[in-house]
Amino acid sequence: MKSLKKIAAAVALLAASAGCSAAWAAAPAAAAAPAATADMAKAAGPAGAKNIVLVPGSFVDGSGWRVVFDILFHAGYNVTIASQPHTTFDDDVAAAREILDQQVGPVVLVGHSSGGAVISAAGARDKVKALVYVAALLPDVGESLAQVLGSMPSPSDSVVATQDGHLFFNRAKFHDDFAADLAENRTNFMAAAQVPATTAAFHTQIWSAAWRSKPSYAIVSTQDRALNPDLQRWMYKRANAKVTEIKASHAVYISQPEQVAKVIIEAAQNAQ
Numbered sequence: 001m002k003s004l005k006k007i008a009a010a011v012a013l014l015a016a017s018a019g020c021s022a023a024w025a026a027a028p029a030a031a032a033a034p035a036a037t038a039d040m041a042k043a044a045g046p047a048g049a050k051n052i053v054l055v056p057g058s059f060v061d062g063s064g065w066r067v068v069f070d071i072l073f074h075a076g077y078n079v080t081i082a083s084q085p086h087t088t089f090d091d092d093v094a095a096a097r098e099i100l101d102q103q104v105g106p107v108v109l110v111g112h113s114s115g116g117a118v119i120s121a122a123g124a125r126d127k128v129k130a131l132v133y134v135a136a137l138l139p140d141v142g143e144s145l146a147q148v149l150g151s152m153p154s155p156s157d158s159v160v161a162t163q164d165g166h167l168f169f170n171r172a173k174f175h176d177d178f179a180a181d182l183a184e185n186r187t188n189f190m191a192a193a194q195v196p197a198t199t200a201a202f203h204t205q206i207w208s209a210a211w212r213s214k215p216s217y218a219i220v221s222t223q224d225r226a227l228n229p230d231l232q233r234w235m236y237k238r239a240n241a242k243v244t245e246i247k248a249s250h251a252v253y254i255s256q257p258e259q260v261a262k263v264i265i266e267a268a269q270n271a272q
């Protein structure tokens with residue numbers, strides 16, 4: 001009888017030891033679980049649309065979007081810039097669509113200045129889930145950029161037309177009227193390196209206005225001397241866009257990249 005009791009006690013002791021060992025073994029696994037979940041979430045990327053396509057406006061190239069690109073990239077987004085030829089409106093839309101075709105999954109289209117008209121036309125595709133207008137033009141179907149621009153007084157007269165149908169931003173006025181909140185040594189280079197637009201592109205009537213059916217977000221650059229801030233507000237109201245006002249020049253995406261990126265991320269997170 002005593003032998004049975006001793007055996008039972010021994011078994012109980014072994015079971016307890018085994019339980020402790022199992023608990024100690026389980027502890028690292030339990031601690032590793034949250035880390036593994038976090039790694040999986042990071043690998044999966046942010047919620048909502050993960051693809052963002054940036055469309056530059058007239059007189060500039062995509063290099064000014066560098067800081068916004070970096071913010072979005074490090075937040076987990078796949079970011080691409082659709083460089084514009086600025087030859088004809090059809091060419092600009094085709095360039096944006098070519099980049100759109102390369103995206104896998106939902107896309108947020110972002111347009112600055114005349115790039116707003118481009119994303120309005122290119123954004124009709126199903127994979128585009130939201131539009132972001134940054135100090136941008138939003139013509140409706142049948143309207144041209146020139147028509148919309150002429151609907152309100154311009155804050156400056158800095159755009160100059162050449163005899164061969166090209167448009168330039170007056171180099172002497174580039175700093176004051178395009179990017180007054182940037183250092184002059186930078187705007188001097190931007191003025192010298194500007195990409196000309198064409199009168200043909202500005203007088204083409206657009207055939208699609210994706211903002212009529214897609215969620216739209218918009219940024220008013222309140223110190224803008226290239227695009228009337230009141231005209232921006234009017235277009236954004238017509239598009240029923242969610243509006244953010246930022247104290248900045250027309251080059252708001254360069255001078256206030258964090259605030260611009262914040263609006264783009266909001267659009268991406270809410271995309272369905």
